[in-house]
Amino acid sequence: MILVQIVFASLVIGPIVWGIVNWFKYKGLTAPEVAIHYPTMINSAVFFALAFNIIFFLQEVFLVLGKKALGLQSFLYHNNHT
Numbered sequence: 001m002i003l004v005q006i007v008f009a010s011l012v013i014g015p016i017v018w019g020i021v022n023w024f025k026y027k028g029l030t031a032p033e034v035a036i037h038y039p040t041m042i043n044s045a046v047f048f049a050l051a052f053n054i055i056f057f058l059q060e061v062f063l064v065l066g067k068k069a070l071g072l073q074s075f076l077y078h079n080n081h082t
Helices: 002-025 038-069
Strands: none
């Protein structure tokens, strides 16, 4: 049980410590000023939406397959929340 608590504490405290160390390490640096490149921004947004939808679809498919493997009745994208 102690090992689990240590792992979870490191997952919570680790990023905080890392952020503080990097804040002191790069305190005086600033990002360079550049013009906004809109095609890159649009491509990034489209790829993010595509990746999100693919992951969501795969999640739904494997949830349905898991229910079918257990012998339950399952529907892909059901809408019976009445």
